[in-house]
Amino acid sequence: MPELPEVETVRRSLLPVVIDKEIQEVEIFLEKAVRPIAPEELKLALIGRKIEDLLRRGKYLIFILDNSQRVAFHLRMTGKLLYKAGLSAPEKHTTLILSFSDGNSLHFVDPRKFGTVVLYEPANPPAGLKKLGPEPVADKKEVVLFSLKTAASRRKGPIKGLLLDQTVIAGLGNIYADETLFRAGVHPTCPAREITAQEWERIYQSIQEILTKAINHRGTTRQDYVDGRGEPGEYQNYLNVYGRKEESCLVCGGTINYTRVAGRGTHYCPNCQPLKKV
Numbered sequence: 001m002p003e004l005p006e007v008e009t010v011r012r013s014l015l016p017v018v019i020d021k022e023i024q025e026v027e028i029f030l031e032k033a034v035r036p037i038a039p040e041e042l043k044l045a046l047i048g049r050k051i052e053d054l055l056r057r058g059k060y061l062i063f064i065l066d067n068s069q070r071v072a073f074h075l076r077m078t079g080k081l082l083y084k085a086g087l088s089a090p091e092k093h094t095t096l097i098l099s100f101s102d103g104n105s106l107h108f109v110d111p112r113k114f115g116t117v118v119l120y121e122p123a124n125p126p127a128g129l130k131k132l133g134p135e136p137v138a139d140k141k142e143v144v145l146f147s148l149k150t151a152a153s154r155r156k157g158p159i160k161g162l163l164l165d166q167t168v169i170a171g172l173g174n175i176y177a178d179e180t181l182f183r184a185g186v187h188p189t190c191p192a193r194e195i196t197a198q199e200w201e202r203i204y205q206s207i208q209e210i211l212t213k214a215i216n217h218r219g220t221t222r223q224d225y226v227d228g229r230g231e232p233g234e235y236q237n238y239l240n241v242y243g244r245k246e247e248s249c250l251v252c253g254g255t256i257n258y259t260r261v262a263g264r265g266t267h268y269c270p271n272c273q274p275l276k277k278v
Contacts, residue, residue, distance in 0.1 A: 001059075004170070004173075007060070008056050008219075013083075015054050024047065025099040026097070029095055029096065034116075036126070046098070046119075049069075051063050072116075078115075083228050133167050136211060144204060155192060158190060158191060163180065176207075179241065180210055181206075218233040249272060252272055
């Protein structure tokens with residue numbers, strides 16, 4: 001699933017080519033992806049409108065239209081937003097195509113068909129957007145840590161589950177939660193309420209460093225992810241634990257372990273991330 005660095009990379013790759021583009025035609029191939037209105041209503045709302053800006057919030061890409069309405073795309077597990085120059089037939093698994101007056105187009109391609117397209121007014125965002133926690137890099141340190149610590153004090157679950165909760169912190173997913181906890185030296189099954197002040201500091205700094213580096217390397221491509229121009233990311237070359245089950249730890253030489261935490265496949269080094277003794 002595209003996480004914050006991947007979605008931000010898609011935004012940056014599309015920004016130069018979609019701003020001020022007028023939407024001339026809307027083709028919808030998967031009606032269930034359109035919410036909360038009917039597909040025909042979405043077409044009527046978009047045709048003739050210009051794109052004024054493209055933002056990211058958590059894992060959402062948000063197109064700002066010239067009448068102030070927003071269109072939010074959530075890529076979910078396998079979604080891609082691809083800019084196509086000139087005439088281009090829809091490829092397999094295409095959900096939606098926005099064709100521009102200059103002859104170019106934007107294709108939403110989603111093999112697993114979980115991605116969504118939501119039209120909304122600025123004052124009434126969809127529930128998923130409204131409930132998002134703070135942005136881990138853009139928001140102030142005290143805001144991010146307050147959200148994490150407050151949520152941790154109210155639950156018994158593991159720290160990894162807390163990092164994956166989008167209402168607590170927006171944009172982290174399985175890849176960067178594993179990488180964050182490795183860098184911070186925290187075991188993924190450690191109860192969130194038992195994280196110490198020093199560990200919270202390390203977790204926060206790890207989030208900053210890893211997400212920033214991942215954005216600079218244009219995200220992680222392991223299967224489906226490419227940016228808006230169809231180019232893969234490079235951060236998979238810098239992963240310490242994620243996807244490295246039973247390989248040697250790049251820091252201590254031990255073996256990377258694999259388990260399931262909070263329902264998600266989880267990679268960690270038992271030497272670099274020792275489990276606390278009760």
